[in-house]
Amino acid sequence: MIAIDKLIKKIKEMDNPTVIGLDLRYNMLPECIKSKYGTDLKSVCDAAWEYNKKLIDSVYDIIPAVKPQAAFYEMLGPDGMELLRKTCEYASDKEMFVILDAKRGDIGSTSAGYSSAYLGKTKIQDSEYSSYNVDFLTVNPYLGVDGIKPFVEDCEKYDKGIFILVKTSNPSSSELQDLKLENGDTVYEKVGSLVSDWGKDLIGEYGYSSVAAVVGATHPKQLKELREKMPHTFFLIPGYGAQRRKSGRYSISF
Amino acid sequence: MIAIDKLIKKIKEMDNPTVIGLDLRYNMLPECIKSKYGTDLKSVCDAAWEYNKKLIDSVYDIIPAVKPQAAFYEMLGPDGMELLRKTCEYASDKEMFVILDAKRGDIGSTSAGYSSAYLGKTKIQDSEYSSYNVDFLTVNPYLGVDGIKPFVEDCEKYDKGIFILVKTSNPSSSELQDLKLENGDTVYEKVGSLVSDWGKDLIGEYGYSSVAAVVGATHPKQLKELREKMPHTFFLIPGYGAQRRKSGRYSISF
Numbered sequence: 001m002i003a004i005d006k007l008i009k010k011i012k013e014m015d016n017p018t019v020i021g022l023d024l025r026y027n028m029l030p031e032c033i034k035s036k037y038g039t040d041l042k043s044v045c046d047a048a049w050e051y052n053k054k055l056i057d058s059v060y061d062i063i064p065a066v067k068p069q070a071a072f073y074e075m076l077g078p079d080g081m082e083l084l085r086k087t088c089e090y091a092s093d094k095e096m097f098v099i100l101d102a103k104r105g106d107i108g109s110t111s112a113g114y115s116s117a118y119l120g121k122t123k124i125q126d127s128e129y130s131s132y133n134v135d136f137l138t139v140n141p142y143l144g145v146d147g148i149k150p151f152v153e154d155c156e157k158y159d160k161g162i163f164i165l166v167k168t169s170n171p172s173s174s175e176l177q178d179l180k181l182e183n184g185d186t187v188y189e190k191v192g193s194l195v196s197d198w199g200k201d202l203i204g205e206y207g208y209s210s211v212a213a214v215v216g217a218t219h220p221k222q223l224k225e226l227r228e229k230m231p232h233t234f235f236l237i238p239g240y241g242a243q244r245r246k247s248g249r250y251s252i253s254f
Numbered sequence: 255m256i257a258i259d260k261l262i263k264k265i266k267e268m269d270n271p272t273v274i275g276l277d278l279r280y281n282m283l284p285e286c287i288k289s290k291y292g293t294d295l296k297s298v299c300d301a302a303w304e305y306n307k308k309l310i311d312s313v314y315d316i317i318p319a320v321k322p323q324a325a326f327y328e329m330l331g332p333d334g335m336e337l338l339r340k341t342c343e344y345a346s347d348k349e350m351f352v353i354l355d356a357k358r359g360d361i362g363s364t365s366a367g368y369s370s371a372y373l374g375k376t377k378i379q380d381s382e383y384s385s386y387n388v389d390f391l392t393v394n395p396y397l398g399v400d401g402i403k404p405f406v407e408d409c410e411k412y413d414k415g416i417f418i419l420v421k422t423s424n425p426s427s428s429e430l431q432d433l434k435l436e437n438g439d440t441v442y443e444k445v446g447s448l449v450s451d452w453g454k455d456l457i458g459e460y461g462y463s464s465v466a467a468v469v470g471a472t473h474p475k476q477l478k479e480l481r482e483k484m485p486h487t488f489f490l491i492p493g494y495g496a497q498r499r500k501s502g503r504y505s506i507s508f
Contacts, residue, residue, distance in 0.1 A: 023364075026378050039378045041385070071360060071367030075376045077385035078336040085332055103360050105394065106325060107424035107492075110277075110355075113325030122329045124280050124293045131295070131331035140359065142396045143422050144429030168397050170361035175398030179444060182434045187441060190433060238361075 003135055003161035004212065004234055005204035007097050010064040019099060019236070020059055022068040022087060024048050024076075041076050045083040048076075052087045060094040065135075067236075070102035085132050098134040099236065103165065105140035105147050112150035119162075120154035136161040138214060138236070141191050148198055152211055155202060161210035166192045166226065169216025169239035188222070189229070196230050208234040257389055257415035258466065258488055259458035261351050264318040273353060273490070274313055276322040276341060278302050278330075295330050299337040302330075306341045314348035319389075321490075324356035339386050352388040353490065357419065359394035359401050366404035373416075374408035390415040392468060392490070395445050402452055406465055409456060415464035420446045420480065423470025423493035442476070443483070450484050462488040 001009075011017050026034075026044055029051050037047040056066065066087075073084035088098045104114040118137045121128035139151055139162045151162045167177055167188040177188040185193075192213065199211025209232050215223050217239035227235070255263070265271050280288075280298055283305050291301040310320065320341075327338035342352045358368040372391045375382035393405055393416045405416045421431055421442040431442040439447075446467065453465025463486050469477050471493035481489070 039381055041376070041378070041383055044378055069364055069367070071358070071364045071371065074371040075367050075385060077371075077376075077383070078332050078339055080385070081335045082332040101360075101364075103358070103394070104325070106355075106357055107422060110323055110325045113323070113329050117325065117328040117331075122295070122331075124295070124298055127293055129295055129331070131329060131334070140357070140394050140396055142394055142419060142430055143424055144426030144431070146424050146426040165396060168361065170397055170400050172398030172400040175448065176396060176441070176445065177398070179441065180436045182436050182438075184436075187430070187433065191430065194429065 001159070002202060002204045002210050003155065003159050004202075004208050004210040005206055006159075007064065007135070007161070008204075008206045008208065008234070010097065014062060014064050016063060018063050019065045019067045020055070020063050021101075022052055022055070022066050024052070024069070024072040024080075024083075042079050045076055045079045049083055049086065052083075053090055056087075056091050056094055056096065060091070060096050063096070065097035065099055066091045067099040067101050070100060081132075088132055088134050092133065092135075097136065099136040099138070099163065100132070100134040101138045103138050103140050105143055107143060108146040108150060111143075111147045115150045115154045119151060119160040120158055134160075136163060136212070138163045138165065140165050141194065145194070145198065152198060152202070155210045159210075161212055163212045163214045163236045164191070164195045164198070166195060166213040167215050167219055167222050169218045173216065173219075189226075192226050192230050192233070196233055199233060203232050208232055212236060214238065255413070256456060256458045256464050257409065257413050258456075258462050258464040259460055260413075261318065261389070261415070262458075262460045262462065262488070264351065268316060268318050270317060272317050273319045273321045274309070274317050275355075276306055276309070276320050278306070278323075278326040278334075278337075296333050299330055299333045303337055303340065306337075307344055310341075310345050310348055310350065314345070314350050317350070319351035319353055320345045321353040321355050324354060335386075342386055342388050346387065346389075351390065353390040353392070353417065354386065354388040355392045357392050357394050359397055361397060362400040362404060365397075365401045369404045369408045373405065373414040374412055388414075390417060390466070392417045392419065394419050395448065399448070399452065406452060406456070409464045413464075415466055417466045417468050417490045418445070418449045418452070420449060420467040421469045421473055421476050423472045427470065427473075443480075446480050446484050446487075450487055453487060457486050462486055466490060468492065 037043040073080040116122045199209030202210040212234040217237045291297040327334040453463030456464040466488040471491045
């Protein structure tokens with residue numbers, strides 16, 4: 001079963017399309033956890049590890065997926081990346097889907113590197129390693145198809161998925177994404193149509209592709225239009241719930 | 255002195271505008287180094303650490319800057335990030351400028367996280383930590399100004415710089431970046447003009463801004479046009495030299 005089918009099946013079983021964000025912020029960790037640890041980076045990672053585990057333990061039977069935000073782990077240095085790795089592993093062990101929000105994207109050979117890190121395998125001679133084993137990765141489309149293809153190939157090979165940025169939830173998303181092209185479409189509509197095209201060989205039994213899209217709920221009109229124009233594309237919808245209070249709720253929708 | 259002035263001064267002193275890529279690829283490490291180490295991820299990092307140090311030792315007095323490609327370190331898991339951290343530190347200690355090619359970019363609060371990780375500081379209560387201390391970071395413009403602003407603020411505060419993707423060197427960069435807007439400009443021309451605008455408060459004594467641009471040498475016509483349209487923007491130019499053979503040479507130009 002391909003990644004998007006497995007995710008949709010889980011959403012249906014739980015009757016819950018919510019994703020819980022793991023946007024690690026030291027100031028927002030509960031005092032009862034913080035007080036047990038120091039404030040050097042390694043100790044902060046230990047505190048966050050206890051918090052992430054407790055959070056996952058509390059929600060894994062009612063919420064189908066977690067979405068760690070890579071930036072907040074990268075901020076804590078290499079120890080933060082080990083925390084990210086084991087948080088993803090812990091959530092997977094609890095049968096939650098892991099959507100890593102890292103918005104990676106580069107030229108082909110470099111995107112292949114990112115894809116090996118998160119979706120595929122790192123090959124060293126005859127051995128293969130999963131450095132960070134996630135189910136879905138968010139990807140930036142600015143470099144066009146040769147920056148996307150290595151991810152799509154790994155989606156096919158390893159039953160993984162990607163969410164490509166189409167229309168983001170932030171106020172200044174309009175600055176580039178809403179520019180009108182000479183044919184009357186906007187840039188984000190063009191990206192939406194490219195995403196549909198890039199995903200056409202990975203459509204599963206529910207009619208949706210493992211090559212999915214990020215479309216912000218903060219733009220309800222555009223969301224509705226894209227929903228109609230991209231009938232086979234699954235949406236990750238930031239801005240549903242309390243994003244502005246940074247509590248990290250998202251929706252996945254089909 | 256602001257970051258771009260320090261870099262230009264160094265380029266002038268060395269009379270060399272070349273950047274050496276640190277695109278770690280296990281298969282391309284010399285046999286005399288590989289044979290000393292195992293092939294698990296930790297050993298690969300140890301081998302690459304020896305290689306990176308030897309490379310930096312060999313070039314630091316003739317080449318002003320190194321450009322590690324983050325993807326190839328992320329592929330090696332948390333140990334790869336420690337390798338990246340100490341490689342950046344080693345190059346800085348040898349007075350090379352470090353341009354981390356990570357193409358980060360997100361909504362404002364998340365870009366602030368990335369910026370803390372690489373350009374600024376991670377604040378935990380009363381302490382501040384430099385997780386990865388680089389001089390310049392490559393940044394993706396797709397989310398517009400509120401995804402760029404946190405980086406620019408740290409450029410100002412910590413004397414750092416960013417290179418924003420304008421026209422990338424890969425073949426499919428045309429897919430999005432060359433689209434014609436209704437006013438006749440292309441998307442990359444619009445991005446170029448936004449980059450000029452975002453950088454206008456960080457122009458140094460040589461007339462260039464610490465908010466710089468990535469413009470591929472594989473598109474000489476567009477490169478020439480952008481050079482004329484962006485008189486205060488410093489360019490990182492991938493595709494100069496032997497990028498197609500993946501040996502990782504780049505130029506920085508003004």
